Amino acid sequence: MRPLLPIIGVALLTVGSGGAETVLIRNATVLTVTKGTVENGSVLIENGKIAAIGKNVSAPADATVVDATGKYLMPGIIDCHSHTAIEGGVNEGTVSDSSMVNIKDVINPEDINIYRALAGGLTISNVLHGSANAIGGQTVVVKLRWGKTAPEMLMEGAKPGIKFALGENPKRAGEPQQNFFTQGQAAERRYPGTRLGVEEVIRESFTEAKNYQAEWKDYNDRVARGGHPIPPRKDLRLEPLVEVLEGKRYVHAHCYRSDEILMLIRVADEMGFKIRTFQHVLEGYKVAKEIAEHGAGASTFSDWWAYKIEAFDATPYNAAIMTRKGVVVSVNSDSDELQRHLNLEAAKTMRYGGMTPTEALAMVTINPAKQLGIDDKVGSIEVGKSADLALFDHDPLSNYSKCMKVWIDGHEYFDRDKDLETRPKFNEQKKQLIEKENAQANAQRGGRPTGAANRATTPLEENR
Amino acid sequence: MKYSHALAAVALLAAPFLRAAVPTAVAIKDAHVVTVSGADLPKATVVLRNGLIENVGPNATIPAGAWVIDGNGLTVYPGFIDGLSTWGIPGAIPAPAGRAAGAAAPTQPQAPAQPPTPQTTTEEQISEGMEAAQARSRGPESRPQTYSFERAADLVTPTDNRLEAARAAGFTSAATFPNRGIVEGLGAIIDLSGDSGRDMVVAQPIGQQILFRVGGFGGGRGFPSSLMGNISYIRQLYLDLDQYKQAKQIYAASPNGNKRPEYDHDLEGLAESPRILLPADQEQQIDRMIAFGQELKTPFVLYGMHEAFKRVDQIQQSNVPALISLKWPVAQRDTDPTDVPNYRDLVIREQAPAVAGMFAKAGVKFAFYSDGVDTAPDLKRAVKKAIDAGLSRADAVRALTLNVAEIYGVADRLGSVEKGKIANVVVTKGDAFDDKTTIEYVFVDGTVYQPSKELQQGPPNGGAPGTRRGNPTPAADGMTDGGRN
Numbered sequence: 007m008r009p010l011l012p013i014i015g016v017a018l019l020t021v022g023s024g025g026a027e028t029v030l031i032r033n034a035t036v037l038t039v040t041k042g043t044v045e046n047g048s049v050l051i052e053n054g055k056i057a058a059i060g061k062n063v064s065a066p067a068d069a070t071v072v073d074a075t076g077k078y079l080m081p082g083i084i085d086c087h088s089h090t091a092i093e094g095g096v097n098e099g100t101v102s103d104s105s106m107v108n109i110k111d112v113i114n115p116e117d118i119n120i121y122r123a124l125a126g127g128l129t130i131s132n133v134l135h136g137s138a139n140a141i142g143g144q145t146v147v148v149k150l151r152w153g154k155t156a157p158e159m160l161m162e163g164a165k166p167g168i169k170f171a172l173g174e175n176p177k178r179a180g181e182p183q184q185n186f187f188t189q190g191q192a193a194e195r196r197y198p199g200t201r202l203g204v205e206e207v208i209r210e211s212f213t214e215a216k217n218y219q220a221e222w223k224d225y226n227d228r229v230a231r232g233g234h235p236i237p238p239r240k241d242l243r244l245e246p247l248v249e250v251l252e253g254k255r256y257v258h259a260h261c262y263r264s265d266e267i268l269m270l271i272r273v274a275d276e277m278g279f280k281i282r283t284f285q286h287v288l289e290g291y292k293v294a295k296e297i298a299e300h301g302a303g304a305s306t307f308s309d310w311w312a313y314k315i316e317a318f319d320a321t322p323y324n325a326a327i328m329t330r331k332g333v334v335v336s337v338n339s340d341s342d343e344l345q346r347h348l349n350l351e352a353a354k355t356m357r358y359g360g361m362t363p364t365e366a367l368a369m370v371t372i373n374p375a376k377q378l379g380i381d382d383k384v385g386s387i388e389v390g391k392s393a394d395l396a397l398f399d400h401d402p403l404s405n406y407s408k409c410m411k412v413w414i415d416g417h418e419y420f421d422r423d424k425d426l427e428t429r430p431k432f433n434e435q436k437k438q439l440i441e442k443e444n445a446q447a448n449a450q451r452g453g454r455p456t457g458a459a460n461r462a463t464t465p466l467e468e469n470r
Numbered sequence: 471m472k473y474s475h476a477l478a479a480v481a482l483l484a485a486p487f488l489r490a491a492v493p494t495a496v497a498i499k500d501a502h503v504v505t506v507s508g509a510d511l512p513k514a515t516v517v518l519r520n521g522l523i524e525n526v527g528p529n530a531t532i533p534a535g536a537w538v539i540d541g542n543g544l545t546v547y548p549g550f551i552d553g554l555s556t557w558g559i560p561g562a563i564p565a566p567a568g569r570a571a572g573a574a575a576p577t578q579p580q581a582p583a584q585p586p587t588p589q590t591t592t593e594e595q596i597s598e599g600m601e602a603a604q605a606r607s608r609g610p611e612s613r614p615q616t617y618s619f620e621r622a623a624d625l626v627t628p629t630d631n632r633l634e635a636a637r638a639a640g641f642t643s644a645a646t647f648p649n650r651g652i653v654e655g656l657g658a659i660i661d662l663s664g665d666s667g668r669d670m671v672v673a674q675p676i677g678q679q680i681l682f683r684v685g686g687f688g689g690g691r692g693f694p695s696s697l698m699g700n701i702s703y704i705r706q707l708y709l710d711l712d713q714y715k716q717a718k719q720i721y722a723a724s725p726n727g728n729k730r731p732e733y734d735h736d737l738e739g740l741a742e743s744p745r746i747l748l749p750a751d752q753e754q755q756i757d758r759m760i761a762f763g764q765e766l767k768t769p770f771v772l773y774g775m776h777e778a779f780k781r782v783d784q785i786q787q788s789n790v791p792a793l794i795s796l797k798w799p800v801a802q803r804d805t806d807p808t809d810v811p812n813y814r815d816l817v818i819r820e821q822a823p824a825v826a827g828m829f830a831k832a833g834v835k836f837a838f839y840s841d842g843v844d845t846a847p848d849l850k851r852a853v854k855k856a857i858d859a860g861l862s863r864a865d866a867v868r869a870l871t872l873n874v875a876e877i878y879g880v881a882d883r884l885g886s887v888e889k890g891k892i893a894n895v896v897v898t899k900g901d902a903f904d905d906k907t908t909i910e911y912v913f914v915d916g917t918v919y920q921p922s923k924e925l926q927q928g929p930p931n932g933g934a935p936g937t938r939r940g941n942p943t944p945a946a947d948g949m950t951d952g953g954r955n
Contacts, residue, residue, distance in 0.1 A: 093754070094684045094697020106706065107698040111762075114754050116814070135698075143698060155757050236717045236728060240709045242702055432813075439816040443801060 026054040026393075026416035030065035034074035034397065039081055039364060039371050040386035049079060051393040054416035059387060072397075072411070080367060080402050081386050082129025082394030082414065083348050084374040086305040087258075087285050087338035090131055090345065091117040091148065099138030102176070102197050102207045105168060106242035107143035109133050113156040119342040121152050124420040126346035127396030127409040130161065132378055134285075135169040137260040140176045140198065140207035142169035144246050145258060147378055149394075152419050165379050167282065168246050170259035172266040173316050176204050205269055212277040215247035256282035256379065258305075262316040264292040271300050283377045285338070287328075288320035294331035303334040303377035308354040325369060326359020336374035349402040356403065363403055392416075495519040496918070497532040498897060498911075501541025504864075506548050506872045507886035516546050518893040521916035526887055539897070544910060547867060547902055548886050549642025549894030551659075551874040553793045553837035554679070554747065554773050557636055557844070558626035558660050558670060562649040564842045614692045615683065616707065618739030620648045620655030623674040626667040632844050633662045638921035639846035640902060642894035642914045643672065645839075645878055647679040647747070652700055653707065653736075654679045656743060659880050661894065663914035672892065676878045677745040677771070680704060701762065708766045711737050744879070745769040747793070752818075753780040760788045771877060773839065776822040778829070786832045791877045794829075794869075795841040796852040798822055826869060827860030837874040846909075846921070847928040854903045866903060 029051040036047035036059060048063040049056060065071070089096045093114035098104035113133065123131070129150055135143030147164035177198055198204050221238045228235045249255035257274075261267050261284050274281050283303040284290060288311055290297060290304045297304055306328070311320030321327075329335045337352050339345035352369040355361040361369075375385025384394050393416040400407035412420040496518045503511040503526060515532065517525040525531065532538060556562035625648055636644070642662055648655030656675035664670040682700040694703045717731040746766070750759040751774030763770035773793040778785060785792055799819045801811065829836040843852050857866050875885030883892050893916040900907030909926055912919040 092698075094682070095695060095699070098694055098696045098699040100693040100695050100699070104693075104699065106702040107694075107696065108702065109698065111701045111758070112696075112698045116752070116754050156754060157757075157761070234720060234724070236720050236731065237713060239713050242706045242709065436813050436816060439813075439820055440811065443816070443819065447801065 026051070027418075028052050028066055028069040029072060029393075029413070029416065029418075030063065030069045031072045031074050031079055031395070031397065034077050034079040035401075036387055037078060037080040037364075037367060037402070038387040039367050040388060042364075047079075049387060049393075049395070051395075051413065051416040054393055056387060056389055056391050056393050056395075059389060074397055076399075077410065078398045078401055078407070079387065080127070080349075080396050080398065081371040082384065082396050082412065083127045083370045084130040084132075084336075084378070084385060085123075085128055085339050085345050085348060085370070086132045086283060086303075086336045086374040086377055087340045088131035088133050088148075088345060089136065089340070090119045090123060090342055091115065091133065093117075097136035097138035098143060099136070100196070102139050103141040103211045103243060104135070104139050104143050105141050105211070105244075105246045107135065108146075109135055109143055110146045110160065110166070113146070113148060113159060115152075115154060115156045115159055119345075120150050121420075122342070123345045124150050124152055124412050125409060125422070125425070127349060127398065127402070127412060128345055129394040129396070129412060129414050129419075130374075130378075130380075130384060131345070132167070132258070132374070134167070134258060137169070137171035137175040138178075140171060140204045141211055141247070142171055144168050144255070147380065149414055150419065151414055151417075161380065163380070163383065165254070165256055166249075167256040167258050167378075168250060170208065170257055170270070170281075172204055172259065172261040172270060173201065173263060174314060175260065176207075177201060201266060201269075204266075205273060208270070208273055209277070211244075211247055212251070212273075212279070215244045215251060216277075218244040219248045219251065250279045251277070253280070258283045258285055260285045262286060262288050263319075264289040267293050268296060271296060271302075274300070282379075283336075286340070288317055288324060290333070291321060291324045291327040294328045294333050297328070298332040303336065303373070304328050305336045305338045305374065305377060307340070308337050308351040309358065322354065322358035325355045326361055329355075329359075329361065329365065334373050334376050335369060336377055337369040338374070349398075349407070350405065353403040363401075366403060495524070495533045495536035496539065496913070496916075497530075497536045498539045498541045498544070498546055498895075499532065501539075501897070502545045503887055504545060504547045504867060505887045506868055507888050515541070516887060516895065518895070518913060518916055521893050523887060523889055523891050523893050523895070526889055539911065541897075543899060545898050545901070546887060547640065547896045547898065548871040548884075548891075549896055549912065549914065550640045550870040551837075551884060552636070552641055552644035552646075552840045553874045553877070554839035554841070555644035555646045556649050557632050557641075557644045557662065557840070558628075558630050558646045558667075559622065559649065560627065560630040564649075564840070613707070613736055615651035615694075615703075616653045616736045616739075617648060617651040617655045618653045618678055618736050618743070620650075620739075621674065622646045622648050622656060622658040622660070623671045624667070626658065626660050626670050628664045628666065628670060634921075635845050635925055636662055636840075636849075637912045637914065637919050638909065638925035639849040640896040640898070640909055640912065641840075641849075642896065642912060643874075643884060645676060645874060647677075649679075652681060652683055652694075652703060653740070654681060656739060657747075659878055659884065661892070661915045663917050663919070669915070672884065673878070673880045675742055675744065676880075677747055678740065678743040679747040679773075680749065682749060704762075705765070707736070707740060708768070710734075711740050715741065743768075745771055747771045747773050750774050751795075752777045756781045756785065760784060760790060763790065764788070775825055775836075777818050778825045779821045782825075782828045782832045782834065785829070786834050791835040791837070792829065793837050793839045793877075794826055794856075796838050796843045796849065797841040798852060798855060821859075823855040824859040826856040826866070827862075830861060830865040830869075835873060835877060837869050837877055845928060846926045850903060850905075854905075857903055863901065863903065 031049045033046050036044040036049060047061055050058040050063050050065050091114050092109060093112045098107045131148050133148050134145045145167040147161040148159050149161045151159050177200055198207055218241060225235055225238055246255055250257055259270055259281050267284060270281060281300060281302040283305050284297060285305050287304045287306050290306060306324050309322040311317045325335045325337060339348055344351060348370045352366045355366050355369055372381055372385035375381040384392050393413050395413045396409055397411040398407045399410050410422045411418060498516045500513050503514045503516060514526060514528045515530040517530050556564050626646060644660055645657055646660050647657035657677050657679060658674035659672040659676055660670040661672055682697055684697050694700050714734055714737045721728050721731055746768055748759040748763055748770050750756040750772045756778060759772055771791045771793060775792050775794045776799055799822055843849055853866055857863060872881060872885035875881040887895055893913050895913045896909060897911040898907050898909050909921050912921060
């Protein structure tokens with residue numbers, strides 16, 4: 007009876023369904039990152055992959071041609087440290103080892119920060135559990151396929167990870183808490199309260215994981231010999247740690263101080279697993295040689311520090327120093343806001359430490375791809391890699407650049423002009439919805455207006 | 471016959487809301503009967519005797535001595551069934567599917583029949599996000615917040631004062647669930663009448679309700695505090711259940727030489743449950759819970775559903791029944807006037823009531839649930855909102871009757887006006903969902919009630935439907951206390 011407004015589908019730029027288009031991006035400055043720069047170059051996208059790169063690329067007649075004259079094409083940006091799109095809590099901070107929880111279960115594909123990140127050229131995020139505990143939750147690599155469901159956003163072939171955390175954050179929960187909620191009650195402490203305890207938690211959990219591994223091996227052996235023993239309990243906390251021991255899962259370790267970085271390397275060597283990346287790693291410049299020897303990557307901030315004690319001894323030269331010592335370094339966001347301009351975060355390594363433009367771009371493209379073990383698929387503009395591309399109107403290492411278009415697997419997921427075009431229509435629809443709601447509310451209250459229901463709309467406010 | 475009629479009449483005059491002595495037999499003669507299971511009967515007689523529907527039809531024989539109600543101008547419906555409820559458990563607050571993730575969990579109610587739990591401070595009880603009276607867990611292994619062993623059937627009592635209001639809206643039964651923790655306990659189908667809790671129980675156990683309790687960082691509360699923690703917690707419980715069943719089986723086959731599996735209170739409660747109810751209000755929650763339910767390999771039902779207008783096909787294809795909350799999302803009162811509402815929220819508020827009609831068209835098995843809407847005028851208006859948004863009246867009745875019975879596997883005894891079913895019927899003057907309609911009689915298990923006008927219609931300027939939270943007292947909400955104790 008009451009007609010519904012025709013809403014769905016107008017709201018946001020959505021991706022066309024069906025097979026990937028054939029697209030020719032013409033006459034751009036192509037920043038391949040790994041194979042130099044091609045001036046006035048073209049890139050052909052076919053079946054979601056990069057099919058050809060060069061000054062003269064011929065394309066089939068039905069290809070969509072994007073004239074990129076004067077623009078810069080770079081690989082889609084990759085963020086090695088993100089908490090975007092996590093629903094219902096970034097931390098399971100109630101326990102010292104929360105390896106049973108999995109970010110994969112709680113990705114919210116409706117999080118508007120995904121779209122806003124796309125608008126800055128970001129195409130891949132390593133979505134991590136928080137740093138509340140020594141061993142945090144399981145992590146996933148997500149492609150920002152805005153408009154798709156959560157399972158469709160998970161990157162195919164990317165190894166899952168697990169978050170570790172050292173230092174102040176995991177031990178903070180050990181301090182007595184005095185706040186509104188604990189008034190009048192003995193404050194609950196959660197182990198550990200010290201850096202010593204953080205080390206002990208990791209060592210103990212891996213000791214348990216090894217016993218668990220042995221227990222299952224024993225069971226499987228007995229079954230293989232024809233027995234019918236009662237199976238051991240499957241333990242969701244220990245399973246991912248066994249995967250770490252077996253090299254099936256990466257460890258991403260949040261850390262600051264050099265002493266705790268060395269501690270974790272010792273524990274890993276003793277237990278027989280590898281750290282894949284040290285995250286934040288603000289004192290990494292002090293132990294870069296040891297990090298490189300362990301084979302770990304380092305994912306750090308560009309230029310912010312001193313927001314807590316363990317972040318005092320930092321320097322913006324960190325990324326450059328570690329790079330020169332042979333560490334694969336990326337610059338990460340750890341933030342819904344910073345992730346929208348990681349290209350500029352990378353550019354700061356040129357100012358601090360003299361990185362070349364290519365080295366700087368590598369910090370947010372091929373290097374994080376290497377750290378996540380996906381550099382065979384993404385991270386540079388090379389024939390055969392996924393067509394994850396970002397088109398900027400100026401050099402992306404310049405403050406004056408804006409991201410114009412983003413492709414993932416050859417699909418266009420962001421277009422600045424189309425976005426701007428959609429806004430008036432979108433705002434009109436929003437206005438109609440509010441007016442309708444106001445009218446209904448007023449009718450129910452016998453014509454008396456109420457404060458909350460009677461708000462005006464202003465264009466472009468909280469659009470999305 | 472005359473005697474019992476007169477007795478009923480006298481009693482009806484004496485009290486605003488009457489629960490009358492039951493005559494041996496009642497015949498509602500020449501009424502319009504909405505059977506739900508079959509076609510409507512424009513002029514038929516419904517005979518109730520011994521708490522059962524003895525006969526239905528144009529020529530049904532009226533037993534000698536029956537109290538005969540002249541059904542001319544009256545309509546007989548099957549009694550309505552609340553698809554997910556806390557009715558019958560005093561003090562229990564419905565579990566909000568919509569606020570399941572990312573927001574504070576409600577404070578825990580204490581049903582009187584539940585075992586005592588440790589004392590907490592006042593601050594805790596009044597603050598959102600804090601679980602009152604939860605012993606803090608030392609880790610997942612202590613299985614905090616599992617009450618799978620608790621039974622609604624043991625907790626229900628006819629003294630819950632919401633029952634009277636529910637009957638005034640034509641409800642005669644409810645699928646009621648205990649209401650604490652994450653795994654909340656075994657539900658029961660109850661009739662909203664009886665001398666004791668035992669009289670009320672129709673069927674049990676009918677399932678376990680799952681609620682995600684999210685909020686709090688570390689201090690004060692135990693594991694789990696995040697949505698991902700809640701999910702892995704339940705996943706572990708079901709893995710444990712698998713192992714438990716397997717261990718018991720292996721042990722039963724050869725006790726000699728095998729270690730005896732430990733008796734597990736929590737897992738027994740899970741094992742006994744024929745299905746679980748998973749909260750899913752927004753589209754990503756619906757996707758997530760369909761996948762999760764399938765992973766757990768146990769029959770499941772989704773509840774919430776306010777953004778299901780985006781996921782009708784997926785729900786239909788996965789063949790999962792859905793319970794739609796009648797607490798329609800509305801603009802919150804007294805918010806900052808300069809706040810511009812979020813587009814997604816606006817769309818949900820606009821389209822949520824259309825979900826039921828879309829489900830009916832797509833062939834999704836669905837029902838409504840009260841979700842804290844518990845006065846007759848509010849319940850009626852809430853269903854009317856779904857009808858205005860495209861649900862047919864027949865489908866609305868079905869969603870409140872036979873569909874609920876089918877979802878919980880009790881369609882052999884409830885949900886339609888059919889011979890042999892429990893005598894739960896509602897007799898109205900007018901269509902069930904029209905404003906001016908009055909309910910003349912409500913029969914629950916054969917007991918007759920005549921709800922007062924005040925309870926049925928509320929005050930002249932009653933609150934807007936769906937705007938009230940929790941279970942406020944009538945006085946606090948500015949509602950009349952007519953007929954309530």
